[in-house]
Amino acid sequence: MSERVVITGMGIVCPLAHDVETLWQALLSGKSGVAENTLFDASTFPTTFDAEVKNYDFTKYTKNIELHKDSSRGSGFAIGATVQACRQAGIDVEVSEPNDGIDRSKMGIYLGAGEGSIDNDAFFSAIIKGWNSETNQMDWIKWANQSFDEMDPIRELEQEPNMAVAHLAMLTGARGPVRSCLTACAASTQAIGEATMLIRHGNADVVIAGGAHSMIHPLGLTGFNRLTALSTRNDSPQTASRPFSATRDGFVLGEGSAILILESLSSAKKRGVEILAEITGYGSSSDAFRVTDMHEEGRGAALAINAAMKDAGVTIDDIDYINAHGTSTAENDSIETKAIKAVFKDRAKNVPVSSIKSMLGHLIGAAGAAELITCVCAIRNNILPPTTNLNDPDPELDLDYVPNEPRKAQVNTVIKESFGFGGQNNVVIIRKWVDE
Amino acid sequence: MARSRVVITGFGAITPLGLTVGDMWAGLCAGKVGINTITAFDPSGFNCKIAGQAPEFKIRDFVPKTHRKATKLMCRDIELSVVAANEAIRNSGLITKGIDPENVNINPERMAINLGAGLISCDLVELSPAVAASKNEGQFDIRKWGNIGLELVTPLWLLKYLPNMLACHVGIIHDIQGPSNSITCAEVASHLAIAEASQIIARGNSDYALAGGAEAKVNPIVMIRQCLLQRATTENNDNPSSSCRPFDADAKGSVFGEAAGIIVIENLENAKKRNAKIHAEIAGTGQSTSINSAYKNLEPDGYGLQIAIEKAIKEAQIEPDQIDLIIPHGTGIPCDDMAESKAIHSALGEVASEIPVWPIKSMLSNTGAASGALDVIAATCAMKENKIPSSINCDNIAHGCNLNIVKKTIEKEIKYALCCSYTHGGQTAAVVLKNISE
Numbered sequence: 001m002s003e004r005v006v007i008t009g010m011g012i013v014c015p016l017a018h019d020v021e022t023l024w025q026a027l028l029s030g031k032s033g034v035a036e037n038t039l040f041d042a043s044t045f046p047t048t049f050d051a052e053v054k055n056y057d058f059t060k061y062t063k064n065i066e067l068h069k070d071s072s073r074g075s076g077f078a079i080g081a082t083v084q085a086c087r088q089a090g091i092d093v094e095v096s097e098p099n100d101g102i103d104r105s106k107m108g109i110y111l112g113a114g115e116g117s118i119d120n121d122a123f124f125s126a127i128i129k130g131w132n133s134e135t136n137q138m139d140w141i142k143w144a145n146q147s148f149d150e151m152d153p154i155r156e157l158e159q160e161p162n163m164a165v166a167h168l169a170m171l172t173g174a175r176g177p178v179r180s181c182l183t184a185c186a187a188s189t190q191a192i193g194e195a196t197m198l199i200r201h202g203n204a205d206v207v208i209a210g211g212a213h214s215m216i217h218p219l220g221l222t223g224f225n226r227l228t229a230l231s232t233r234n235d236s237p238q239t240a241s242r243p244f245s246a247t248r249d250g251f252v253l254g255e256g257s258a259i260l261i262l263e264s265l266s267s268a269k270k271r272g273v274e275i276l277a278e279i280t281g282y283g284s285s286s287d288a289f290r291v292t293d294m295h296e297e298g299r300g301a302a303l304a305i306n307a308a309m310k311d312a313g314v315t316i317d318d319i320d321y322i323n324a325h326g327t328s329t330a331e332n333d334s335i336e337t338k339a340i341k342a343v344f345k346d347r348a349k350n351v352p353v354s355s356i357k358s359m360l361g362h363l364i365g366a367a368g369a370a371e372l373i374t375c376v377c378a379i380r381n382n383i384l385p386p387t388t389n390l391n392d393p394d395p396e397l398d399l400d401y402v403p404n405e406p407r408k409a410q411v412n413t414v415i416k417e418s419f420g421f422g423g424q425n426n427v428v429i430i431r432k433w434v435d436e
Numbered sequence: 437m438a439r440s441r442v443v444i445t446g447f448g449a450i451t452p453l454g455l456t457v458g459d460m461w462a463g464l465c466a467g468k469v470g471i472n473t474i475t476a477f478d479p480s481g482f483n484c485k486i487a488g489q490a491p492e493f494k495i496r497d498f499v500p501k502t503h504r505k506a507t508k509l510m511c512r513d514i515e516l517s518v519v520a521a522n523e524a525i526r527n528s529g530l531i532t533k534g535i536d537p538e539n540v541n542i543n544p545e546r547m548a549i550n551l552g553a554g555l556i557s558c559d560l561v562e563l564s565p566a567v568a569a570s571k572n573e574g575q576f577d578i579r580k581w582g583n584i585g586l587e588l589v590t591p592l593w594l595l596k597y598l599p600n601m602l603a604c605h606v607g608i609i610h611d612i613q614g615p616s617n618s619i620t621c622a623e624v625a626s627h628l629a630i631a632e633a634s635q636i637i638a639r640g641n642s643d644y645a646l647a648g649g650a651e652a653k654v655n656p657i658v659m660i661r662q663c664l665l666q667r668a669t670t671e672n673n674d675n676p677s678s679s680c681r682p683f684d685a686d687a688k689g690s691v692f693g694e695a696a697g698i699i700v701i702e703n704l705e706n707a708k709k710r711n712a713k714i715h716a717e718i719a720g721t722g723q724s725t726s727i728n729s730a731y732k733n734l735e736p737d738g739y740g741l742q743i744a745i746e747k748a749i750k751e752a753q754i755e756p757d758q759i760d761l762i763i764p765h766g767t768g769i770p771c772d773d774m775a776e777s778k779a780i781h782s783a784l785g786e787v788a789s790e791i792p793v794w795p796i797k798s799m800l801s802n803t804g805a806a807s808g809a810l811d812v813i814a815a816t817c818a819m820k821e822n823k824i825p826s827s828i829n830c831d832n833i834a835h836g837c838n839l840n841i842v843k844k845t846i847e848k849e850i851k852y853a854l855c856c857s858y859t860h861g862g863q864t865a866a867v868v869l870k871n872i873s874e
Binding site: 040041042043044045046064067105109113115124125127128130131133136137138140141142143144145147148151152153156157159160161162163165166169170173174175176177178179180181182183184190194197198201203218219222223224225226227228284285286287288289290291292299300303307420421422423424 | 509549579639666
């Protein structure tokens with residue numbers, strides 16, 4: 001038995017919008033979600049800007065404010081994105097006896113979700129109290145006393161990466177397989193791919209799948225800055241994310257949550273809900289190369305793309321569009337291009353490839369899901385979203401990156417690629433829904 | 437397309453009871469307790485001062501020469517996973533690049549890795565000089581941090597603490613190029629990792645996989661969280677060996693620790709073809725979630741755990757009375773133990789009060805993302821040895837926990853074993869193992 005898997009709902013909370021339609025229009029008009037950092041004083045950091053979710057209020061989406069009020073930023077975003085997606089898919093939320101035709105024991109949740117920010121005030125003040133700079137030793141008694149005074153138990157618990165799915169279970173009543181993974185920047189694509197498999201093989205009828213993450217906090221920004229992974233174009237934040245251009249100098253740290261309702265075709269038909277697209281393929285691989293670098297020739301990336309095409313039963317001739325990982329780092333964009341060339345060979349230059357990270361920034365764990373939602377929009381509107389800020393193409397990178405302007409095109413079958421720090425590669429293929 | 441059967445052909449574990457599965461099993465059989473006063477840092481300011489600590493080891497002894505430099509990028513959780521993976525692969529008879537690059541007998545593209553990982557906390561001693569340098573009038577000054585402190589943080593600092601780095605290092609060492617996932621669901625993480633890896637093999641995406649989990653909870657930040665959340669026992673600091681008391685009337689909370697448990701699984705045909713020793717079959721897995729607004733604990737009737745157990749039994753196509761052994765999650769937190777007992781009863785019916793139940797956290801401590809894999813390995817050992825060792829620290833069963841806790845070593849054939857787990861966020865999981873030795 002093998003079930004076909006379709007998408008029946010989508011929701012998003014991201015730097016450009018708090019709903020899918022507004023996001024799509026913003027992408028078509030080339031808007032940027034990047035600006036000065038307002039979440040903390042980053043004025044002395046190497047990078048002073050980011051892509052933040054602004055003016056978001058999770059209490060608009062729930063009756064149980066008390067239950068969710070201590071949640072991490074990422075979990076809070078996931079609540080909004082999930083409620084939007086459930087509304088579109090006709091799934092009841094926050095009702096004790098759902099009447100939407102879905103058996104809760106067959107409703108799962110699978111997120112690529114990140115840890116919440118540490119409680120910065122408590123964390124730093126305890127170190128300051130405990131650390132003896134003369135002996136270079138920690139006085140653990142002082143440290144513990146300060147921590148006991150300042151740390152809030154629930155805020156500590158809410159940092160756990162499994163708490164986002166916990167909140168979504170309380171919201172929707174889902175009692176099926178509930179998983180959370182964190183394979184860095186590939187996490188939500190992996191979550192969607194594995195969720196697809198849960199439905200295909202009968203472990204679930206419906207899975208609420210996607211990602212939620214925010215690493216816009218002092219230690220997150222510090223970590224990425226130290227890795228020199230971020231753009232430092234502080235004088236021009238909105239043009240900083242420039243995938244595939246010669247002057248790209250790193251990615252722009254973003255945050256958000258993107259949720260898709262994945263459903264077996266038979267469940268969607270039985271419930272009579274609109275089908276937005278079909279997920280036909282999933283491929284996953286690892287580089288097994290270096291902790292710090294992608295494989296030079298994109299071996300792992302190509303392996304994942306090929307595995308996804310095989311799973312979907314398509315060939316390179318069937319692919320109308322590739323939504324790239326396209327981070328705007330020197331390494332990723334070059335190696336991703338090599339991998340696409342290795343897979344598509346002579347056809348590589350004829351397949352449009354674009355990166356919406358140019359506008360949205362990099363949502364880390366949530367990136368793949370947010371980008372997959374735009375792939376569904378591309379299919380439904382027959383329009384390719386552009387790669388903006390691409391005014392000085394890198395001569396080494398010679399694919400069709402859909403520079404700066406959206407483009408009308410017949411879009412039936414789309415590849416979504418995501419690659420994580422540490423070498424996890426995940427690829428999902430979706431196609432226009434055709435009832436056949 | 438027929439789904440492949442999935443079997444365990446190798447295992448490795450580093451635990452508070454020793455550096456290997458052999459050490460762990462010998463310790464469990466002897467009723468040895470791996471819990472002691474914390475030595476990793478001075479615990480005197482903590483109200484729980486005990487933990488399960490793994491023996492000392494040098495990580496350089498467990499990696500090939502080519503990976504020695506990269507050991508600098510390993511936090512404790514990563515080190516533990518590398519040690520256990522090394523043993524698991526050797527035990528399986530598979531030859532990877534990390535074991536012997538001249539005689540590799542796997543196809544790297546057909547091997548998957550799926551590890552459970554915790555919320556990894558940084559090494560405070562490593563980070564503190566940078567924080568101290570950012571002090572201004574006794575307070576942390578974020579501008580000073582950006583100017584001075586940040587530069588003192590080692591450039592690759594972040595890479596040490598990403599949860600996917602366990603699978604990343606192990607994957608590089610052994611050249612594993614198939615699907616790689618890192619499940620971050622606290623105490624159920626390694627059950628879920630084993631379930632997902634089994635599904636990857638069953639559907640034909642890989643031929644073999646490393647699955648399990650690792651977590652190093654003996655870290656000041658992790659320990660203080662357990663104290664703040666009132667999960668850790670604070671009344672047994674002077675009696676570490678009797679501190680963790682799952683299902684006992686005198687249970688006062690859990691004890692936390694560090695470990696890694698990793699198994700090699702592969703499809704049955706493949707294992708037979710290469711004449712591998714088969715430890716057990718993964719006969720069924722199930723998962724669900726507890727829905728409890730007081731999500732610090734399992735829902736009182738254990739319903740979410742009940743569903744997971746029922747699903748695993750259904751997938752294994754067995755009846756409850758065929759189960760010969762249950763390794764419960766059993767943490768020593770009274771309300772959770774009670775809920776788990778209810779879940780086992782609701783799922784299994786009348787036989788629930790008869791099936792031997794063997795809680796092992798009393799000896800191993802609660803090792804978070806590693807714990808489910810340790811349970812699977814312990815159950816597999818019990819099957820191989822036809823033996824369920826006596827449990828410890830359950831002298832008087834808690835009121836309301838009507839379980840047949842193993843009080844005296846039982847020697848008998850174990851055909852099916854059930855392991856189950858849950859998190860303090862609600863996720864639940866269960867695994868049914870089948871003895872297929874002839």
